[in-house]
Amino acid sequence: MTLARRLLAVLSLIPASSAVAEATHYPLTMMNCGREIRVDAAPDRTVTVGQSATEILYALELADRIVGTSVWFTPVLPQFQKTNADIERISDNDPSFEAVVNRRPDLVAAQYEWHIGPTGSVATRDQFHDLGIDTYIMPADCDTKDNATGGDGTRTAAFSTDSVYKGIQELATVFDVKDAGNSLINDLKDRENEAISRAESLSLPDNLSAVFWFSSPDESSAPYVAGRLGAPGYIMDKIGLQNVIESDEEWPTVGWESIARSDPDIIVIATMDRRRYAADSVEAKREFLHNDPVARDMSAVRNGHIIEMDAHAMSATMRTIHGLETLVDALSGMSLER
Numbered sequence: 347m348t349l350a351r352r353l354l355a356v357l358s359l360i361p362a363s364s365a366v367a368e369a370t371h372y373p374l375t376m377m378n379c380g381r382e383i384r385v386d387a388a389p390d391r392t393v394t395v396g397q398s399a400t401e402i403l404y405a406l407e408l409a410d411r412i413v414g415t416s417v418w419f420t421p422v423l424p425q426f427q428k429t430n431a432d433i434e435r436i437s438d439n440d441p442s443f444e445a446v447v448n449r450r451p452d453l454v455a456a457q458y459e460w461h462i463g464p465t466g467s468v469a470t471r472d473q474f475h476d477l478g479i480d481t482y483i484m485p486a487d488c489d490t491k492d493n494a495t496g497g498d499g500t501r502t503a504a505f506s507t508d509s510v511y512k513g514i515q516e517l518a519t520v521f522d523v524k525d526a527g528n529s530l531i532n533d534l535k536d537r538e539n540e541a542i543s544r545a546e547s548l549s550l551p552d553n554l555s556a557v558f559w560f561s562s563p564d565e566s567s568a569p570y571v572a573g574r575l576g577a578p579g580y581i582m583d584k585i586g587l588q589n590v591i592e593s594d595e596e597w598p599t600v601g602w603e604s605i606a607r608s609d610p611d612i613i614v615i616a617t618m619d620r621r622r623y624a625a626d627s628v629e630a631k632r633e634f635l636h637n638d639p640v641a642r643d644m645s646a647v648r649n650g651h652i653i654e655m656d657a658h659a660m661s662a663t664m665r666t667i668h669g670l671e672t673l674v675d676a677l678s679g680m681s682l683e684r
Contacts, residue, residue, distance in 0.1 A: 367524035376516060378481075379459055379488035381471060385480055388522045389453035393436070393446050395468055396457020397422075398484055398663035402514055403455065404429055405664075406526045414449040416441040417457065419618045419657045423665075439622065443469040453480045455517070457663070459493045482520065484513045486662035490575070491596070498596035501575035504583070507538060510664050534667055541670045545585045548674070551682055555588040556612040557605055557646075558660055560597055562625035565634060568599040569625065577659075577666045578614070581673055587612065602640045611682065613646040614673065616657035628654055651680060 374385045393414045394400040400415045404426040415430075416437040422430040436445050440461065446454060446468060454474055456462045462471055462481055471481045487493070489512070490503035511531045518527025558572035572578035573593045582589050590608035591600055615631045625631055635641045635652065646652060653676040659669030 367528060370519050370522040370524070374520065376519075378516070379463070379483040379485065383480060383482065385453070385520050389451075389480070389520065391449065391451045392453045392455055393441075393449050393451040394455050394457075395441065395446070395461045396455075396484070397658055398457040398486070398661065398665075399455040399482075399517075400430075401426060402484075402517060402530075402664060403521075405530050406514075406518055406521065406523050408521055408523065409433060411521065413451060414441075414446070416446075417461070419620050419661075421619060438620070440467050443473065447474075447477060447479070451479055453482060453520070455482045455484075457484050457661075458487050459483050460499070463493060482517070484663075485509045485516070486513055495595075500595050501573060501579075502594075504575045505577050505580050505662050507534075507580065507666060509662065510666065511535070514664070534664055538667045538670065541667065541674050542584050544674050544678070545670070548585070548677055550586055550677065553588060554586070554612070554682060555590050555608065555610045556582055556614060557590050557608070557610040558582075558614045558616075558655075559625075559631060560616045560657065560660060561618075561623045562634075564624045565638075568601045569605075570597045571600050571605070572596075572660065573598055577662045577669070580666065581670050584670060585673060585677065602638065606640050606644050609645050611646055611649075612651045612653060612677075613644070614653045614655050614660075616660055617654050618657035620657070651682070653677075 372385065372387050375382060389411060391413045392411050394403065394412060396417045397419060401423055403412055409429045412433050414434045414436040417440060418438050454462060460466065461468045462483065464470060474481050486509040489509040490505060491499050491501050493499040514531055515527050518524050558578040560570045562569040571591050573591055573595045574589045575594050576596050579589055590605065590610045591598065615628055617628045618626055620626050625634065635647050641647060653673065655669050655672050656665060659665040659672065
């Protein structure tokens with residue numbers, strides 16, 4: 347048997363899932379959030395604007411390519427604590443354009459379009475492009491979403507974890523680590539499928555309803571709650587819960603009187619380290635729910651059906667799968683009979 351035939355015979359015994367991915371060919375061009383981008387080589391110096399982009403690059407073992415991070419809601423995932431400690435945090439919230447540029451990045455990877463989109467709070471993509479800096483926005487914030495409506499944007503169709511997997515695959519391609527991308531995606535899909543299977547076995551009562559509360563500017567303001575088509579909507583759909591909020595906005599403000607009339611069976615509250623708004627802390631949320639004359643009469647409050655969830659799991663990120671797991675775990679130990 348010739349050498350070539352022996353090699354073919356060996357390769358035929360390797361499972362397709364174990365095959366080595368093709369290397370990225372540069373220059374690489376792709377559409378990203380409505381804009382064609384071109385990457386001439388795997389980036390050496392990346393600044394991340396958003397926790398999701400940061401943690402994905404950590405998961406792809408690309409921490410050595412990150413020269414600064416920003417926009418953090420919650421602590422880094424436990425498995426990345428040591429890695430994260432060695433990376434400069436430019437800002438907990440929105441960094442300035444100058445602070446990002448001063449790190450001399452060849453790529454800026456952002457979680458939200460409003461940070462580096464057409465009216466970017468940090469800068470526009472053109473501003474970075476004029477300096478020879480490539481930009482990439484996580485597609486979970488652009489696919490099935492219109493960010494031109496202002497605020498946190500409006501979903502034009504339901505969020506799917508496919509957009510998260512798309513972002514992982516594209517970043518893995520940009521950095522020429524496709525095998526690592528495939529491995530991460532397969533792991534997340536396994537967790538997602540397992541959580542959905544567990545959710546289906548819960549046998550929850552029909553028409554069980556919920557509301558996801560992210561935060562509020564102050565006690566007198568309407569809260570930011572999850573619209574029906576974002577990541578929390580995906581979580582509720584997979585578990586079989588009805589969202590009492592019917593808006594297509596990502597995070598609309600809805601008055602407590604309106605929420606109380608819907609009388610949700612479950613209230614999911616965001617936990618975070620950020621302290622931009624009065625109700626960012628979970629303690630402030632719980633105190634309000636138990637003491638406000640309108641909120642305290644809701645069934646979820648009276649029955650103790652208040653569930654805490656990582657704020658970042660409520661966003662369209664790979665942590666959304668963690669949020670699905672969190673809610674399944676909480677519901678499995680909760681008495682919900684009416």
